Amino acid sequence: MSDAQENSAQDAPRTVVVIGGGQAAGWIVKTLRKEGYAGRLVMIADEVHLPYERPPLSKAVLAGEADIETVRIAKPDEFAALNVEAWQPDCATAIDRAARVVTTRSGREVKYDRLVIATGGAARKLPASVAKSAHVTYLRTLDEAMALGERLRRSQRVLVVGGGWIGLEVAATARKLGVEATVVEGAPRLCARSLPQDVSDFLLDLHRANGVDVRLNASLVSLEDSAQGGVRATFADGSTLDADFAVAGIGLAPHTALAEAAGLAVEDGIVVDEFGETSDPCIFACGDVANHPNAWLKRRVRLESWANAQNQAIASAKAVLGVKAPYAEIPWFWSDQYDVNLQILGDIPAGVAPALRGSLGEKRATLFFVVDGHLRGVIAINSARDLKLARKWMSQGRAVDIAALTDTSKALA
DSSP states (O other): OOHHHHHHHHSOOSEEEEEOOSHHHHHHHHHHHHTTOOSEEEEEOSSSSOOBOSGGGGTTTTTTSOOHHHHBSSOHHHHHHTOOEEEOSOOEEEEETTTTEEEETTSOEEEOSEEEEOOOEEEOOOOTTTBOSSOEEOOOSHHHHHHHHHHHHTOSEEEEEOOSHHHHHHHHHHHHTTOEEEEEOSSSSTTTTTSOHHHHHHHHHHHHHTTOEEESSOOEEEEEEOTTSSEEEEETTSOEEEESEEEEOOOEEEOOHHHHHTTOOBSSSEEOOTTSBOSSTTEEEOGGGEEEEETTTTEEEOOOSHHHHHHHHHHHHHHHTTOOOOOOOOOEEEEEETTEEEEEEEOOOTTOOOEEEEETTTTEEEEEEEETTEEEEEEEESOHHHHHHHHHHHHHTOBOOHHHHHOTTSOOO
């Protein structure tokens, strides 16, 4: 690094540019102003909406119970008070690190002292060899959720490709709207990457009990227009299935191309340290696009969760201003499906049998994953209070007694 770059890394920034307009970007601009930053603040975002939260998209927004007014991170007047130059809709197309200039699709340029990349990701697309119908949709943005909700309400049957969190939430919302739903998953169980077998089985039973046709080990060969005007799915075993349309929820592809082209370190996301700093001391990254060293997991990870988008952004914004407080939170995720609230905290270590409190059959249970007498992870099903206590113990590094955890005759506290 040159002397000029080294000096610039110490001075208070005059111009901070934020690329992205989602939840992480919203928390960056809010935090910068809250921490007293009074310089120029530019936010470049490809959506027309002010920053909003994504978790309601597959639930309340899809069901028609919420809209932009209820999911915003800041109300329009609050956002206006932040004095942000919002370049929307526009898109950053190049970062010149030597000149510290960002260029956009519309041809605008802005010089930065600090740059924050909060570009999130896009819904992964099915290969073109499989998706040959126009009746295949994805869910990532507010506009997509609104359009998908309208389409669901005028449909009789939806095909959901993917038995992960988004797919299951879409199926649950479809059933709430009285729409028939089929979920097809290539793996032998639901949410296989993040859940142990017994919780996958619990979700399978939950969806089937609510009338969802769930097909596991389903090898999808093609989605083509059907003669009836909808979509026809064909599987490897030769079977077919017709629906009005299909929604694919098969994961997120992080938007890293801009960072890669600029020569930043990228490996399953933009590589950052515990302060959100990239391999360039003038550039930070946070949210779904950032790969950070997680103190709790003791490994690098790219997290796609509401809590991470908010809290990593807060830590990164402070670091932009030279206030270095490491982001070291215990990963936390939740999902709402039917009458079930499921929360996951910490790590779910492979091969560790959980200590079970309560009953999965009664839809109220907490699974504690204990390693060497200490809690490593928790899955809470309609037991948010248990999870709150567990978070406290995990933060304190407190030893736990498995017999006490599973004894429902005594209060957990």
